[in-house]
Amino acid sequence: MxxxxxxxxxxxxxxxxxxxxxxxxxxxxxxxxxxxxxxxxxxxxxxxxxxxxxxxxxxxxxxxxxxxxxxxxxxxxxxxxxxxxxxxxxxxxxxxxxxxxxxxxxxxxxxxxxxxxxxxxxxxxxxxxxxxxxxxxxxxxxxxxxxxxxxxxxxxxxxxxxxxxxxxxxxxxxxxxxxxxxxxxxxxxxxxxxxxxxxxxxxxxxxxxxxxxxxxxEYYPRFLEILVSYILVPLVGIYSLVLFAYFIKILLTMKWPVGQLGPMVLIYSAVGIILFILVSLLENRFALLYRKMFPKILIPIVIMQMISVGIRLNAYGITESRYYVALFGVFSIVIGLILSLKPLTKNGFIALLAAGFAIVSILPPVDAFTVSRVSQITRLEGILQGEGILADGKLTPKVNASENAKIETTNILNYLNRQSSLEYIEWLPEDFAIYDDMRETFGFAATYPNYTNEYRYFSAFLDTRVPINISDYDISLQFHSNRYEKDMTSQTVSFMLEEKTYELVVERLSQAEVKLSIQDATGSELISTGLYEFAERLSEVGEKHKSELSPDEMTLEVNRDGYKLKILFQSINMTFEPEPDAGVDYSGQVFFGVK
Known part of the structure; x- marks a missing residue:
């Protein structure tokens, strides 16, 4: 007690x-x-x-x-x-x-x-x-x-x-x-x-x-010595071998990574430096070997990472995350060189250098945010000038800009907007809003890439705020058809018009094609149309994603023998490839009229 x-x-x-x-x-x-x-x-x-x-x-x-x-x-x-x-x-x-x-x-x-x-x-x-x-x-x-x-x-x-x-x-x-x-x-x-x-x-x-x-x-516990020397040091050593094997693979294939290497090497470097400080107080064989080898191994691994980062910077410019990955890479190389050249004495300079690098990264004009902002604005201006949209500080909207220019312009503007940096773009209108003003300012709406390289999509949606002209039509019916329906059986909806019975038949012919028809009470077809040709024609013009299209743009009309059929699509969602997901989903309203 x-x-x-x-x-x-x-x-x-x-x-x-x-x-x-x-x-x-x-x-x-x-x-x-x-x-x-x-x-x-x-x-x-x-x-x-x-x-x-x-x-x-x-x-x-x-x-x-x-x-x-x-x-x-x-x-x-x-x-x-x-x-x-x-x-x-x-x-x-x-x-x-x-x-x-x-x-x-x-x-x-x-x-x-x-x-x-x-x-x-x-x-x-x-x-x-x-x-x-x-x-x-x-x-x-x-x-x-x-x-x-x-x-x-x-x-x-x-x-x-x-x-x-x-x-x-x-x-x-x-x-x-x-x-x-x-x-x-x-x-x-x-x-x-x-x-x-x-x-x-x-x-x-x-x-x-x-x-x-x-x-x-300051006592070094035995359990911590065992953890550091006989568990963490071997684990970092094995991880180093994996990174070296990957380095050799890169040299053989000449195919550099596209982003995953930076965070991996950053964590490896940070953990390795902290571990170096902890083993500096130990004199066992694993500790001595780690102090001797780690600084020399660190340098080529970080150089490999810096080349990868350089490729990303050249392709996509500087962002805060890439800035700090690159800065930490430079710091790691400096630390590796110093620890390789100097005898083991005291490691206080590591903390001092880390503090110095950190302070530099938040002091204008070389801070992460200023450098990133300037880099992305410069990159945006280069893209727009190459498309002929920006010249002499003035914007000229261009509807048929390249798909890559639309995507990159949208990405950069979104990035600058998240960083509250749109105000630094002198040629951009005041109070510019990406989702409201893109088409008017640049000639195209906000455009985003596919999330995977293997899929190609298209989608279109009706602007429900615009009035619809329904004159000359007697009845309106809703329809929808999904490509993943378990079978291709027809959907039928019966309705009465001037004491006569009719049926709306929605027939899924394939994952892409749907036939929509009106039949009388005997089953005779009065008027019909396929939907895929209209959807395909709509997808060939403009962006991969269209929202708020007018009723005129989303309307398919057919006339035959005194019968009128008008299909007003509310949404069209298409996947072009690969199989088995390729196909089209439709939904909308059907207007039917009899002379």
């Missing part, structure tokens, strides 16, 4: 020390927890203002950590802690004021925030090792252990409390369902980060308690 009491006492002391040591971070975490609780209480999505406050508090939590580690590392700052935390408050408030006027928390704001936080995290790892005062690899190990220990404790605590609440709810009395949400919010937003902070020792303290805490924190 004494041991349990002692452990619990140390646990509470650690949490108390974390609160007193990182006051600004704890304040931000408490504020974020309060916002999550408020969101749960109001039971609907918070306002944009509340979301911006939450973003600012998240950034402030990392600023507070960096501030505290700077105070502990630099003597000049140690004498001015109030000034440092006042600066932290100013930076957090400044970030909030920067995003406050934004009409939405766009992808640009989110990515810039994430990258800035990543740069601060790199600085948090590096500051304690400044000038070699503390081994960077040990600092990284302590943070690594603390992070996963906190995750494990929080997961166990979450499961335990959820089980207790469920038992009370079923066995004793009803518990509001929000109790689970409130509890999970506190555990993961407040407790988990706080417990993680409590596991971080004072790296430069000379007090006996802090020195002992540092000794315990």
């Amino acid at each position: 004494k041991n349990w009491q002692e452990v619990f006492k140390l646990f509470l002391q650690g949490l108390y020390k974390a609160v007193s040591r990182f006051p600004f971070t704890v304040f931000c975490l408490a504020g974020a927890t309060g916002i999550v609780w408020y969101t749960i209480y109001i039971e609907f999505n918070p306002t944009l203002y509340i979301n911006k406050v939450a973003y600012a508090l998240a950034v402030g939590a990392f600023i507070g950590m960096l501030a505290q580690f700077s105070i502990e590392r630099f003597e000049k700052l140690a004498h001015k802690p109030i000034a440092v935390y006042a600066l932290s408050l100013v930076l957090t408030a400044g970030y909030f004021l920067i995003i406050l006027p934004a009409p939405e928390l766009s992808a640009e704001i989110t990515v810039r925030t994430f990258v800035a936080v990543f740069a601060m995290l790199c600085a948090i790892l590096w500051v304690p090792s400044f000038k070699g005062e503390t081994n960077f690899d040990k600092v990284a190990l302590i943070h690594f252990k603390g992070f996963f220990t906190s995750i494990l404790y929080s997961a166990v605590l979450s499961a335990g409390i959820a089980a207790i609440l469920a038992a009370v709810d079923m066995l004793l009395f009803d518990i509001n369902n929000d109790a689970y949400a409130y509890t999970m919010a506190f555990i993961w937003v407040m407790f988990a980060p706080l417990y993680y902070l409590s596991l971080l020792p004072k790296f430069h303290s000379r007090e006996e308690y802090d020195f002992d805490a540092m000794q315990r924190a």
Whole structure:
């Protein structure tokens, strides 16, 4: 019992020390927890203002950590802690004021925030090792252990409390369902980060308690050594062989990948570098071999990835994702070269370089969003100029533009619209809306590619807002015919007209062709027509997808011996290839008249 009491006492002391040591971070975490609780209480999505406050508090939590580690590392700052935390408050408030006027928390704001936080995290790892005062690899190990220990404790605590609440709810009395949400919010937003902070020792303290805490924190557990050396290192080695085999395949076939290689190599490189830092404290055979071989293996693999990325950039221009994949590739090559050329000493430069690359990626005019925007606008202008649609900064709509130009123009405009960047296109009309103004501005509607190379589609739909002229016709009937009907039997609808009985017969002749006819009471055919010729003729003009076509464009009329037949298609959906999916689906109205 004494041991349990002692452990619990140390646990509470650690949490108390974390609160007193990182006051600004704890304040931000408490504020974020309060916002999550408020969101749960109001039971609907918070306002944009509340979301911006939450973003600012998240950034402030990392600023507070960096501030505290700077105070502990630099003597000049140690004498001015109030000034440092006042600066932290100013930076957090400044970030909030920067995003406050934004009409939405766009992808640009989110990515810039994430990258800035990543740069601060790199600085948090590096500051304690400044000038070699503390081994960077040990600092990284302590943070690594603390992070996963906190995750494990929080997961166990979450499961335990959820089980207790469920038992009370079923066995004793009803518990509001929000109790689970409130509890999970506190555990993961407040407790988990706080417990993680409590596991971080004072790296430069000379007090006996802090020195002992540092000794315990930097201990390399045997289970972690086994995991890193004898499981993760071989797995990364095998993965390296797979990538090298793929590299050889590329050299033999001269067929470069079209996009799947980038994320794979990016993850491989990130995991490999983190693993390199972890094995730098070990001296077993696997660790020594990994430290010797990984930097040299990393370089050709990343070069292969960069060639693949270069092909994509040349074909489709720069986007944020390609920018960061390419940037991380350059970073990985630099790291590989440095680790290959220098003897093993300290790896703090890895965090420093990572922070530097991250900061460059969010500073105009070389930031990811500016470079991507300029690249895509330039590419769009080149496509439109090649089609003769754009000349001297003026647009001339062109109906018969090439299919590729229509698709690429639509894709680029959609991309720029998602990034709130249409306003940067000087020659584009103000308040341009893709779905409303494409045809008027460029001469064609928004056009999208087929999702697979093997299928070819066409579809057309009626604009139901336009009035329909039904004069000279006596009756209207609905019809539809699906290519996947189990059999090809006819569909018949009987109706009376001037005391005579007629039948509408919809006969599926094949997956593409449908015959539509009117018969009298004896079964004699009065008037008929096939539908496929009309659908095929419609598909030969314009885009692969037509919406809101006028009734005149969607109408097929037939006259015979005083009988009039008018088919107004509501939709036509065609698949040209491959078998067995090729065919046409029809739906619409049939108007029949007798002179």
